[in-house]
Amino acid sequence: MTLQDASPDLGLLRLMTCGSVDDGKSTLIGRLLYDSKGILEDQLEAMQQASRARGRGELDLSLLTDGLRAEREQGITIDVAYRYFATPRRRFILGDAPGHQQYTRNMATAASTADAAIILIDARHGVVEQTRRHACIAAILGVPHLLVCVNKMDLVDFSHERFREIVASFESFAASTDPQGQGLTISRRCTITNLPISALLGDNVVSRSTHMLWRGGPALLELLEELPGAADDSREPWRFPVQSVIRSGPDVRAIAGQIASGSIHVGDQVVVMPSGIPSRVKSLHVGAAQLAQASAPASVAIGLADDVDVQRGDMLIAAQDAASEDRRPRVLRELEASVVWFASEPLAPRRRVLLRQTTRSSPAIVTAIHHRLELAGDRDASPASPSAPLSLAMNEIGRVTITLAQPLVCDAYRRCRQTGAFIMIDEATNATLGAGMIS
Amino acid sequence: MTTTPQTLPGLLSGARTPVAGHLAWLEAEAIYVIREVAAQFERPALLFSGGKDSIVMLHMARKAFHPAKLPFPILHIDTGHNFPEVMAYRDQLVQALGERLLVGSVEAAIRDGLAHDVPGQPSRNRAQTPTLLEAIRHHRLDALMGGARRDEEKARAKERVFSFRNELGQWEPRHQRPELWNLYNGRIQRGLITDEPGFAAGEHIRAFPISNWTELDVWEYIEHEGIEVPSIYFSHERDIVIRAGRICPVSSFFPARASETTQRRSVRFRTVGDMTCTAGVDTPAFTPRDVIRQIVATRQSERGARLDDTFSEAAMEDRKREGYF
DSSP states (O other): OOSSTTSOOOOEEEEEEEOOGGGTHHHHHHHHHHHTTOSOHHHHHHHHHHHHHTTOOSOOGGGGTOOSHHHHHHTSOOSOEEEEEEOSSOEEEEEEOOOSGGGHHHHHHHHHTOSEEEEEEETTTOSOHHHHHHHHHHHHTTOSEEEEEEEOGGGGTTOHHHHHHHHHHHHHHHHSOOTTSSOOOHHHHSEEEEEEOBTTTTBTTTBOOSSOTTTOOOOHHHHHHHSOOTTOOTTSOOEEEEEEEEEETTTEEEEEEEOOBSEEETTOEEEEETTTEEEEEEEEEETTEEESEEETTOEEEEEESSOOOOOTTOEEEEHHHHTOTTTSOEEEEEEEEEEEEOSSSOBOTTEEEEEEETTEEEEEEEEEEEEEOOOTTSOSSOOOOTTSOOOBOTTOEEEEEEEEEEEEEEOOTTTOHHHHEEEEEOTTTOOEEEEEEEO | OOOOOSOOHHHHTOOSOOOOHHHHHHHHHHHHHHHHHHHHOSSEEEEOOSSHHHHHHHHHHHHHHTTSOOSSOEEEEEOSOOOHHHHHHHHHHHHHHTOOEEEEEHHHHHHTTSSOOOTTOOOOHHHHHHHHHHHHHHTTOSEEEOOOOGGGOTTGGGOOSEEEEOTTOOOOGGGOOOOOTTOOOOOOOOOEEOSSSSEEOOOEEEEOTTTTOOHHHHHHHHHHHTOOOOGGGSOEEEEEEEETTEEEEOBTTBOOOTTOOOEEEEEEESSOOOGGGBOEEOSOOOSHHHHHHHHHHOOSOGGGGBGGGGSOTTHHHHHHHHTOO
16 A cells, blocks of 8 residues: 555654755755655646746755745745655655744744654854754654754765764753753753755765765665654553544444544543543444554544543543553643743733643633743843843743643643643634643 | 446445554544534535545545534535536435535526636636635535645645635635644634625635645545545546647537547546646556556646646635635
């Protein structure tokens, strides 16, 4: 059922790219798509025409990803674009996030679902503020793997020395203890792999470089094929946020949802949260297919042995997890979280929002802002007088306390992304104001 | 020429072995999105064109709510320029499934002065937009599920899974809601119920459950699930003309010009659109497996066979802004 029937299907990997325009990010993506034969002929033809129209001689691979007209005209990327490519062994979904600091929200968007982030560093400039910012956001959003690509190696004569210097600089940054108490030691949150590439020439992107024999490791695409995907650890606690209850006739009642983590078997004892009512899994099905067990991220319907009260917004968990201090979810009316703020109007204490976590919504108030993460370039001037209460401007990240009208059944984001994440919605305008990760 | 299936095994049973690998991931995501739409909205509908993408979406919608019926109707925007095979397929399918079908007719919209044919241009793609918006108003719909995929076209690559439309039905690419994790914000200002003409349209959401699928994924899924699709996806004999280097099916609304010679050729179609703007391909394929082999081998993307996208580089973006799917 894959491209080549003999290859095992390694499933799907979601990755993101971040980097500023000059780092050659679009060229790298173009290269991945082009060299893995993901660019089809007529798209290529349209690109060649556009390259010529803009007076560029050679094929400009960045034109492939800069989709919207405004971007083409300004020559920048303004929104997350999703790209698809495949090798015979694996499918990839690539979220291409803009590198400009004012578009942090787009990076957070791409990072929220990514299993791996490609961090691009220009070999001529080394680690810059932008690099640190991207790595921080990827780490805060819980991207498990960072692939640090030192690009444009052709412009530094493929120098091993230069590569070592940059890697040392990045690693010392990643290992440094977070001075602002965001719990953000990157090297403890993410695995880090470094590799020297030239996206323009293709070195170490799809095939191994002949210019950098001093390295000798796999190329980027080979690394991507091997990375473990997210949420395939069936030993994690079982979490099942309820989307809806399916009813058919007097006898059929099935609890519908997507498994957020872990796995479940027919016959398992479960508990409905937050009510705490116990029951047992009588049946599991996807469509008409009956299953004996199911794991994340399957969307299933569950028949329970008892006619217990269950509704959208509840969460089913395994009874044995409920009995374990270490594995049971938390039920909170007040929580601490890192938040990324998207709205142009700053987040100030006492702000009222509608908080949405899993399939549950609750009115909430941001009662306090404790920290603002100072990433380079966040503010042109720092007006903060020590006595003034903190606020978060657009695209800023901080740590807050939130009080809820109804309790949330949740996990720490670091433990489970699906049950530890939330968004904040403006009840009047319905705009999505920000995103948060429960501490 | 019509070879409509008498039975629709995949769509009716869905009881095969569960999908595995990347298809399992994609199916789980799509079912989650469909269930979110049903849970978050009061009057959603599922857009159905008779094309493979909407068939796959419908198939997963049935799985999502099994054994209950769909909690929403199916909406077809009928251009009047359909492949007869596709219409026959649609009618048989809806009857076999026992689901509710709503039809928005471009023909009727043109008659009522809501939409217009463009002189000199046979395609009714532009006329679909006002017809769709009128159907939304008339049926007071607050969400529409569509089978669009992000890999189809550059403007679609940046569209959200829950894509907000203002009260004029327009997409504003610069003001999209941030969309993180699988937390879809479907909150909208609903339309007001007035005396006459019945309903003032409000904002709505277009939801795309198969955003992350590629053409190859769709065909692999069709093969795995044993889903019947309209016969025009496979090689068959048909009258065609060659126009601008493309194989165009001849019909009463797309006649051959005096300068053109009608030929009888074996062709198939990679998309099912308005019959006047869908070009055929002549590489043979008789089964989903054949189509999969051709996709892997071919280097011509699917929308390249749609004449309406080649008008300008920004053609799709313009139509989407106006409210096109």
